[in-house]
Amino acid sequence: MIEQIKTFKGNSLAIEVIDGFTETDEKLAQKFFKEKIDEGNDYVNVLIKLDEMKISHSSTKAFMEDMIWVFRNYKQMGNLAIVAHSKILKALVPIDNFFFERLQKGYEERYFYISQLDSAMEFINTDK
Numbered sequence: 001m002i003e004q005i006k007t008f009k010g011n012s013l014a015i016e017v018i019d020g021f022t023e024t025d026e027k028l029a030q031k032f033f034k035e036k037i038d039e040g041n042d043y044v045n046v047l048i049k050l051d052e053m054k055i056s057h058s059s060t061k062a063f064m065e066d067m068i069w070v071f072r073n074y075k076q077m078g079n080l081a082i083v084a085h086s087k088i089l090k091a092l093v094p095i096d097n098f099f100f101e102r103l104q105k106g107y108e109e110r111y112f113y114i115s116q117l118d119s120a121m122e123f124i125n126t127d128k
Contacts, residue, residue, distance in 0.1 A: 002028055005049060011041035011078060012124045016049040026065055037076055043107075045078035045124035049117070050089070080109040081120040 002025040005014040013032055017025070036044040070077070082093055093111040112120040 001025060004032065005047070006121065008125060011036055011043060011126060012045045014047040014121060014124065023065065043076050043078040045126060047081040047083060047120050047124045050082065050084040050086070078107050079124055081112055081123050082109065083112045083114060083117055083120045085114050
């Protein structure tokens with residue numbers, strides 16, 4: 001299940017994945033993103049909090065569809081904040097950031113610990 005953590009004016013979107021990520025969640029995340037674009041934003045900064053996510057409760061199909069969607073819409077992706085408490089994700093973010101920076105000059109992906117949620121919110125909120 002996903003939900004918006006905080007509603008921002010402008011081009012920032014903060015969502016949390018709770019328990020698992022399904023195809024319905026993937027469609028809802030796309031809807032949230034599209035709403036930001038439809039408001040007239042050229043790109044969207046996104047925070048994804050994965051604190052309570054359980055991989056076993058997530059759909060592989062939803063994950064793959066989400067990755068395809070990201071590749072199709074990367075030109076509209078701004079900064080990306082991953083908020084979690086996972087050594088694996090912390091290690092993967094710099095690798096992903098290498099490719100992300102190549103695709104979107106000027107934007108980056110950063111890992112934040114759960115205790116750094118406020119800093120992550122500041123990182124994506126360019127309309128302060």
